[in-house]
Amino acid sequence: MPIDKVWVLAEVAESGPTPVTLELLTEARTVASTVEALAWGPDTASFAGTLGEYGAARVYDVGDLGGALPGAPVAGAIAELVKGGNAPDALFVPATYDGRDVAGRLSVKLDRPVLTNVTDLAVDGDLSSKHPVFGGSHLVTARFAGEGPGIFVIRAKSFAAEPGGGAAAEVVPAPTPDLGATGGARIVDRHVEQRSGPKLDEAAVVVSGGRGLGAAEHYALIEELAGLLHGAAGASRAIVDAGWVPYSHQVGQTGKTVKPTVYVAAGISGATQHLVGMKGSKNIVAINKDQDAPIFSVADLGIVGDVHKVLPALIEALKSRG
Amino acid sequence: MNVVVCVKQIPDPAAPASLDPTTHTLDRSGKLILDDSDSYGVEMALQLAANVEGSEVTVVSMAPNSETSGLRTALAMGAAKAILVSDGALAGTDALGTAKVLAAAIRRAEPDLVIAATESTDGYTGTVPVQVAELLGLPSVTFAKAVATDGSSVKVERQTEAGYDDVECSLPAVVTVTAGVVEPRYPSFKGIMAAKSKPVDTLSLADLGIDPSEVGFTGARQEITDVSAAESRSAGEIVVDEGDGAQRIVAFLEQIKVV
Numbered sequence: 001m002p003i004d005k006v007w008v009l010a011e012v013a014e015s016g017p018t019p020v021t022l023e024l025l026t027e028a029r030t031v032a033s034t035v036e037a038l039a040w041g042p043d044t045a046s047f048a049g050t051l052g053e054y055g056a057a058r059v060y061d062v063g064d065l066g067g068a069l070p071g072a073p074v075a076g077a078i079a080e081l082v083k084g085g086n087a088p089d090a091l092f093v094p095a096t097y098d099g100r101d102v103a104g105r106l107s108v109k110l111d112r113p114v115l116t117n118v119t120d121l122a123v124d125g126d127l128s129s130k131h132p133v134f135g136g137s138h139l140v141t142a143r144f145a146g147e148g149p150g151i152f153v154i155r156a157k158s159f160a161a162e163p164g165g166g167a168a169a170e171v172v173p174a175p176t177p178d179l180g181a182t183g184g185a186r187i188v189d190r191h192v193e194q195r196s197g198p199k200l201d202e203a204a205v206v207v208s209g210g211r212g213l214g215a216a217e218h219y220a221l222i223e224e225l226a227g228l229l230h231g232a233a234g235a236s237r238a239i240v241d242a243g244w245v246p247y248s249h250q251v252g253q254t255g256k257t258v259k260p261t262v263y264v265a266a267g268i269s270g271a272t273q274h275l276v277g278m279k280g281s282k283n284i285v286a287i288n289k290d291q292d293a294p295i296f297s298v299a300d301l302g303i304v305g306d307v308h309k310v311l312p313a314l315i316e317a318l319k320s321r322g
Numbered sequence: 323m324n325v326v327v328c329v330k331q332i333p334d335p336a337a338p339a340s341l342d343p344t345t346h347t348l349d350r351s352g353k354l355i356l357d358d359s360d361s362y363g364v365e366m367a368l369q370l371a372a373n374v375e376g377s378e379v380t381v382v383s384m385a386p387n388s389e390t391s392g393l394r395t396a397l398a399m400g401a402a403k404a405i406l407v408s409d410g411a412l413a414g415t416d417a418l419g420t421a422k423v424l425a426a427a428i429r430r431a432e433p434d435l436v437i438a439a440t441e442s443t444d445g446y447t448g449t450v451p452v453q454v455a456e457l458l459g460l461p462s463v464t465f466a467k468a469v470a471t472d473g474s475s476v477k478v479e480r481q482t483e484a485g486y487d488d489v490e491c492s493l494p495a496v497v498t499v500t501a502g503v504v505e506p507r508y509p510s511f512k513g514i515m516a517a518k519s520k521p522v523d524t525l526s527l528a529d530l531g532i533d534p535s536e537v538g539f540t541g542a543r544q545e546i547t548d549v550s551a552a553e554s555r556s557a558g559e560i561v562v563d564e565g566d567g568a569q570r571i572v573a574f575l576e577q578i579k580v581v
């Protein structure tokens with residue numbers, strides 16, 4: 001399957017297309033001659049400029065979903081377009097909540113499998129994808145067999161976003177298929193968790209805490225250190241599950257992927273599912289009292305010590321520098 | 323209310339995992355256990371069923387062998403019965419094939435509510451439950467961190483990038499739960515004993531009317547072409563804190579110009 005046309009599932013927030021959307025558009029540009037996007041929301045047209053700048057010649061607009069969860073209506077629209085004879089060779093989907101829903105539904109509608117957890121792509125006539133396994137110690141290369149578009153669900157931060165200087169995308173309305181019962185889920189209210197400082201997945205410094213902190217109140221040390229370093233505070237899943245911090249702080253396979261200049265892991269063991277979310281950081285500092293903790297295998301600087309001693313001392317030292 | 327929970331039985335994640343050198347699929351030949359991710363689903367189902375009169379929890383699993391130990395764990399926790407789809411032809415089945423098999427088995431249980439985990443520990447494709455929903459023609463609410471039901475609809479707090487959304491959906495529906503939503507109970511001794519006599523309905527592909535060519539290695543329309551060791555990070559400096567740990571970190575941060 002030579003790669004000619006790629007579609008990108010574009011997620012658009014109030015402030016514009018999300019970073020992962022721009023990353024996927026950029027990568028689509030390098031593998032295919034024609035790049036088109038699919039988007040939904042009340043105001044897609046006003047982002048046609050950005051989508052075009054990053055490579056989309058055209059954007060199919062599913063429109064305002066009026067509170068419906070995107071999975072069924074967006075997959076339905078894509079399936080109609082494909083069945084109308086307009087199939088791309090591949091569809092790039094961001095590995096987000098809604099992206100995964102769309103991919104799963106579309107997979108059934110097109111009777112095509114999905115390749116998920118993709119972190120890299122390669123073209124050699126055909127398109128193949130790379131997937132980290134066993135906590136990133138190994139890379140699996142996979143590809144689709146048979147006819148029809150390949151659906152790739154790609155993790156954030158797999159590619160760098162760069163504008164290509166294209167003109168504004170042409171906005172074309174997407175079909176609105178009848179969804180029957182599948183479209184029945186409705187968002188009735190939205191809750192936004194306020195957090196101060198830079199966003200976790202955009203911060204240059206991330207300081208994360210884990211179960212080694214011992215108690216929820218000690219997470220304040222993580223927040224204070226993150227603040228002093230103008231960074232964001234993150235967490236392992238163990239303490240998210242324990243209810244110490246909201247889910248939006250979670251780093252790892254089921255949380256955010258981060259690639260900061262420096263990642264500080266305090267009281268985190270370094271389970272494979274945590275490592276896949278932060279291994280790409282430029283520098284890693286780990287503090288753990290167990291010298292055999294797997295986190296040390298990826299650390300540039302590892303301190304075998306007690307977080308309750310090292311963190312307060314570190315905070316003091318940074319404060320005294322002013 | 324009929325609550326069906328998808329439970330995957332997986333190789334013990336604590337044991338080192340290995341890929342079959344020829345098929346590049348995960349070696350599942352050893353003993354399988356209940357995926358931890360699904361223990362949250364089982365617990366959620368039991369709690370929801372307890373609040374709606376006349377409810378029953380059925381667990382459904384697909385496996386290439388006749389393994390039931392994971393199902394027994396779920397039965398010991400309190401599920402009433404189990405359906406196991408087991409067929410030699412299932413080895414190597416991809417996520418879509420798995421979803422087709424599970425959907426066919428779930429349909430038999432006439433579910434009002436289907437619960438699964440957002441992703442399995444060993445495969446973590448995270449697509450099977452939504453594929454099942456689409457195959458069954460049902461709505462789905464994924465990434466639930468809280469679920470409530472009165473037997474006719476569900477109210478879900480669904481995780482989002484920014485926080486969470488309140489989502490409502492009438493039943494029947496598929497809901498996927500994240501870990502940590504509830505605290506899975508430990509099976510009691512009584513529960514373990516009772517589980518031994520609970521029904522496990524074992525079905526073959528023929529029972530479900532599924533052609534073996536649609537599943538397994540032959541049905542999978544994706545293939546692994548290579549497995550290689552990833553570039554590993556060069557080993558860093560590991561030092562024992564002698565009271566100077568914080569200073570070392572400061573020095574390191576200076577060196578990389580973060581402070």
Ligand SMILES: Cc1cc2nc3c(=O)[nH]c(=O)nc-3n(C[C@H](O)[C@H](O)[C@H](O)COP(=O)(O)OP(=O)(O)OC[C@H]3O[C@@H](n4cnc5c(N)ncnc54)[C@H](O)[C@@H]3O)c2cc1C
Nearest residue numbers: 210211212236237238252253254255267268269273289307
């Ligand atoms: C499908 C699936 C998805 C998952 N997704 C994620 C994910 O996205 N992100 C994630 O993080 N995890 C994820 N996990 C969970 C993961 O497997 C681990 O359970 C989790 O990362 C462990 O968190 P932890 O390191 O905080 O806790 P633990 O593993 O309990 O480690 C605590 C560490 O703190 C150290 N410690 C204790 N006391 C001190 C002290 N006083 N000073 C210094 N060190 C101390 C200990 O030596 C230990 O190494 C997932 C698991 C599954 C099955």
Ligand SMILES: Nc1ncnc2c1ncn2[C@@H]1O[C@H](COP(=O)(O)O)[C@@H](O)[C@H]1O
Nearest residue numbers: 329384438439441442445447448449450
């Ligand atoms: N073979 C299986 N048997 C039963 N349930 C499964 C199976 N595979 C996947 N599931 C369900 O789907 C969820 C997501 O799986 P996955 O798509 O592999 O990440 C699992 O946590 C289970 O709830």
